[in-house]
Amino acid sequence: MATKTNYKLTKKDFNQINRRNLFFNQLGWNYEKMQGSGYLFLMLPQLRKLYGDHTPELKKAMKTHNQFFNTNPWVNTIIQGIDLAIESKEGAESLETVSGLKTGLMGPLAAIGDSIFASLLPAILGAIAANMAVQGNPFGVVIWLIANLIIMYIRWIQLPLAYREGTTLVTKMQGQLNALTDAATLLGVYVVGALVATLINIQVPFVAHIGKVTVTLQNEIDMILPKLVPGLLVGLIYWLLGRKKMTSTKAIFIVIIVAVVCSALGILGKG
Amino acid sequence: MHGNIMVWQVLLLTLYSMYQIWDELTIVSSLSQPVWAGLITGAIMGDVTKGLIIGGSLQLTVLGVGTFGGSSKIDANSGTILATAFSISTGMNASTAVAAIGVPVASLMIETDILGRFTNTFFQHRIDRLIDEENYSAIERNYLYGVFPWILSRGIPVFLALQFGGNFVSTAVKVLDTHLKWLSNGLATAGALLPAVGFAILLRYLPVKKHIAYLILGFTLTALFSTLYTNVQSLGTTMSTVSKGFAGSFNSVSMVAIALIGLGFAINEYKRNTEKQKLTELVSSYKDSSQEKSNDSEDGEIYGDED
Incomplete structure (x- = not known):
């Protein structure tokens, strides 16, 4: 050859x-x-x-x-x-x-x-x-x-x-x-x-009673900017992902735990 | 509604879980993606819609997660199979299933993925030896044996979970629906929030700083339009129940239209870039020719073939 x-x-x-x-x-x-x-x-x-x-x-x-x-x-x-x-x-x-x-x-x-x-x-x-x-x-x-x-x-x-x-x-x-x-x-x-503006169905179910006035927080937020909560949450997670030793899997579990806690406290809820 | 999944369903789902990793590795037809896993599992279990919802949610969660340089990634495909199968067989709420079954399974499967990749080293060593022995067909055979660690790394855990996990999951669903209502609500909230992680991961891989203006545009345009459309929709639906003469159909905001606006921006950017390239090339060729006094035009190298 x-x-x-x-x-x-x-x-x-x-x-x-x-x-x-x-x-x-x-x-x-x-x-x-x-x-x-x-x-x-x-x-x-x-x-x-x-x-x-x-x-x-x-x-x-x-x-x-x-x-x-x-x-x-x-x-x-x-x-x-x-x-x-x-x-x-x-x-x-x-x-x-x-x-x-x-x-x-x-x-x-x-x-x-x-x-x-x-x-x-x-x-x-x-x-x-x-x-x-x-x-x-x-x-x-x-x-x-x-x-x-x-x-x-x-x-x-x-x-x-x-x-x-x-x-x-x-x-x-x-x-x-x-x-x-x-x-x-x-x-x-x-x-x-x-x-971000369409697929994250999260809202704030918190309703404040101040004397006889009831304030629905989500309504107030919508007045500023609709979908502000999903936007802020994505920003927060984006920041979280940039931290040292953070992996996407860790971030997913942190989000689940935080979501459960916030939901129990009545701060976040499914939209 | 009990936690039992038929034997043929278990077998079909196990077979699919073994195929999907093969597809994921080399064929890449999209059949291994969570949305497809949801569709296929939903079809096998008899509830396509629920499968699509679970598959879609998990797809969004891992939107930006890819394997780079051979690292193991969260296996949302197997997670979707189990979440969909159990959600349908036990009547668990779809969002809850995503957070309670889909994600934990998906991350546990990283371990079996690593095991599979590790086991393949054995066949690699055999190939190293067989090259010296010049045994060509054995080289090819041992290479192909590599498929077994891969498909078993998915097939075994999925089979075991489907076969023996049913009772456990259906008990869990009962407890979640009665004593632990707060937890089940929380998991549903988590399921709804998980796409946010997917989007954030995706943004980490994209040049956000460079295109920040378009992030704001996409978000704000859609936020405004979707609110507008939703409001008009609920207004119209209420009106038509009140007044009989009032008719008309109301759709939600068209995502294709929103995407087309973005495509417009992208086309502009592409044109600007190619113009810029032509300019820099012109400038450099001008410099070349003035320095060397030669007529060697170098165009046609980058923009020679259109499209």
């Missing part, structure tokens, strides 16, 4: 990697190498075609791709596409370059992928779905499924694209994605503001 390989990936190869990526990526996730063995599993058949079975090159390649690896599971095949493009051109000699490329790309791509696919889209789609669901309407849930099917299609076509375009793809995407991320986060912040 020569070190330089001349195997070009075909549509069949791409489909095989994509199938493995869609159904089996992250199944081997573990604390030691995270997605490491997954990276190898996804392209093992292609590596065997590139280097040939039982060659020292293949062993070296398998070891290279069984190292620590962790990135966002929506964009990982971009890295694999670029990797395969280099390896099929340069062979086993490129493995050091490839391993640098992997570590170099997994961080930035995880940042882009996590902010768009892992938090922004699920947040917006989830908010719409949940908003409809709490009213007993399953339509928003179906919208989410459709949106994710579209994302799956994008995940499917990004691999051959990355293979063709190589490293230029990442730099090309960067500028456009920045503008898009900025606009999308703006929409995200705006939508959260709107959700």
Whole structure:
């Protein structure tokens, strides 16, 4: 077996990697190498075609791709596409370059992928779905499924694209994605503001009797600004989350305890 | 209305809980999200609406919670399955079920998640060894074995809880409804307040300071409109019962319309940004050409392909 390989990936190869990526990526996730063995599993058949079975090159390649690896599971095949493009051109000699490329790309791509696919889209789609669901309407849930099917299609076509375009793809995407991320986060912040005003059904049931005058506190608050209580509570929890050693799970339990106490005291109630 | 869940229901829900973690990890079809868990569990238990309400509430609670860098996150999906199943089988109030069952279960499941991730290290070590032995099919097989720690980390606790937890939950519901009314009210309040945590977590991940103006806009616009719509709605409903000639339908405020206003702002921002990029590129290419006196125009790199 020569070190330089001349195997070009075909549509069949791409489909095989994509199938493995869609159904089996992250199944081997573990604390030691995270997605490491997954990276190898996804392209093992292609590596065997590139280097040939039982060659020292293949062993070296398998070891290279069984190292620590962790990135966002929506964009990982971009890295694999670029990797395969280099390896099929340069062979086993490129493995050091490839391993640098992997570590170099997994961080930035995880940042882009996590902010768009892992938090922004699920947040917006989830908010719409949940908003409809709490009213007993399953339509928003179906919208989410459709949106994710579209994302799956994008995940499917990004691999051959990355293979063709190589490293230029990442730099090309960067500028456009920045503008898009900025606009999308703006929409995200705006939508959260709107959700705070609609989906937190909390009010102050406290009624004060001063002599013969009864003051319904909620009424007074509504005069200042409707939905002021939900707004303030979100602000309070936001502050709480920013404190040291605070995790989201802890915050959830603190909120439950405080809500039970305030409800028993008659300060807060379900709207 | 007793705490019993049929065997076939337990089995179906256990199967779904095992599928959902698989979906969550790699397929990501949204079927593993709490709203879907609510819908599916509700369908299996025979009350889709209640499932949607519980799933929706838990969805809002974890709106901003994602896994970053492989950390375990609160498992609201399993929490939804158990909260919905018990809420329907014991007649527990939906908001109470969210706070009393959904959240505690969801956070307990973090432990089994960690256990699953830990167990997978075993297969990783086998793969490390099999590479030296050049046993290709065994590498693939041992990789795929990784699915078992994952699905069992959800399937076992969900099965045990559904199978043996029913009596406990139905007793708890009885006590909550009679002796501990204050606690049950409190848990319902907590259930209604939990979305606030979800929104706050989400805001932590978003550039709030940069877009603070739009946070205020979204909140205030919606607060005003929703109050207006609710008032008109109650006014109209009362009017139509009083006067027979008065007819008309009154809807609550359209969230799609509110979101469209936001989309307008977002489109503007996108346009401004791309303009800015074009400008800076023009400036830099102008500088380049004046310094090097070459005609190498570098455009087409960022805004070369439209859309």
